[in-house]
């Protein structure tokens with residue numbers, strides 16, 4: 001197999017996969033529709049297994065130099081002021097990185113993008129949008145649009161890591177079942193120092209409140225607040241200064257206006273594609289699974305796909321392994337897990353946060369306080385939430 005593998009999308013999944021292949025001397029063409037690496041307010045938490053995987057490529061060290069180490073996180077009840085704190089040092093015997101690294105995902109793709117420049121057998125083509133694909137006997141024809149017009153590339157294997165609206169997935173005719181929540185999530189960032197007004201505030205906090213729950217987390221740059229909105233509310237209103245200031249004042253009334261650096265309103269989905277591959281076309285990341293951001297499992301799951309798939313591709317290209325068997329193993333190891341673990345946990349996380357029933361809120365906080373106070377239970381909780389269990393379990397699938 002001498003022709004380059006085509007990878008579509010330079011998000012976290014496509015970038016990590018390309019770097020892995022690059023370091024294994026496998027030629028790749030990475031197609032990205034944007035003119036440069038997208039900079040947007042999305043994932044900002046890297047869990048321990050993702051840091052371990054990226055460490056094998058020499059990326060984690062560079063990320064640590066930029067990011068914020070969050071070695072504890074909290075579930076806060078604003079009504080009672082109770083705080084359940086989970087100390088990630090409890091999993092120090094399980095991972096080299098017993099913390100969440102708070103770093104904007106675009107910082108990771110920038111680091112990887114810079115590293116890719118060292119590999120002459122990798123070509124990154126910005127401004128190249130994949131508009132279709134079709135399988136032929138010995139490979140896949142990829143239809144690409146750029147400023148110069150339309151062209152086609154023949155590749156032995158096409159990887160679609162082109163995000164939730166994946167044209168590769170659509171081109172392969174793979175369904176993307178699941179549902180979209182009625183309400184949208186609003187994310188805003190501010191330079192206000194929340195740690196100066198909340199006692200002992202961790203860098204990551206899930207805050208329950210009878211009127212409105214939220215997530216407050218610190219990235220390496222700013223504080224970020226995630227707020228649910230009401231189904232059917234007008235988008236312009238939700239993004240207005242008035243609305244955002246009122247929600248932040250509800251969180252903490254500091255007497256004057258907050259400086260808002262970013263605001264994004266986005267739809268929240270729970271979907272998994274019906275298969276992760278068809279013939280020589282294979283998917284990774286948001287192209288094959290999306291979920292709500294509570295727990296930070298979307299991008300991390302996509303990175304775990306990327307590393308699993310990269311190993312399969314090395315077996316195929318360098319070990320002469322059978323494409324169908326390798327992709328079937330990838331699908332077994334990663335797809336079922338997306339359904340059983342990621343979808344389950346993220347749907348549960350949202351239900352747990354949003355219930356305004358005082359009884360449920362009380363029980364939830366009591367359960368979290370009890371778990372956090374018991375080192376055995378707290379460790380089990382962290383092993384699950386830090387995605388260590390799910391990665392181990394997926395690798396055990398034959």
Ligand SMILES: Cc1cc2nc3c(=O)[nH]c(=O)nc-3n(C[C@H](O)[C@H](O)[C@H](O)COP(=O)(O)OP(=O)(O)OC[C@H]3O[C@@H](n4cnc5c(N)ncnc54)[C@H](O)[C@@H]3O)c2cc1C
Nearest residue numbers: 009011012013033042043044130163285286296298299300
């Ligand atoms: C507000 C918010 C907060 C989040 N927080 C977290 C978190 O804390 N932790 C977490 O794990 N996840 C989080 N997520 C989810 C996370 O951002 C995504 O799961 C992650 O970006 C998926 O990575 P990806 O590489 O699969 O796809 P993407 O990041 O979507 O990258 C896809 C790339 O493909 C390119 N592309 C798309 N179509 C084409 C085409 N036709 N041709 C060529 N290129 C194309 C795009 O330009 C893009 O660069 C969050 C998401 C949101 C919206």
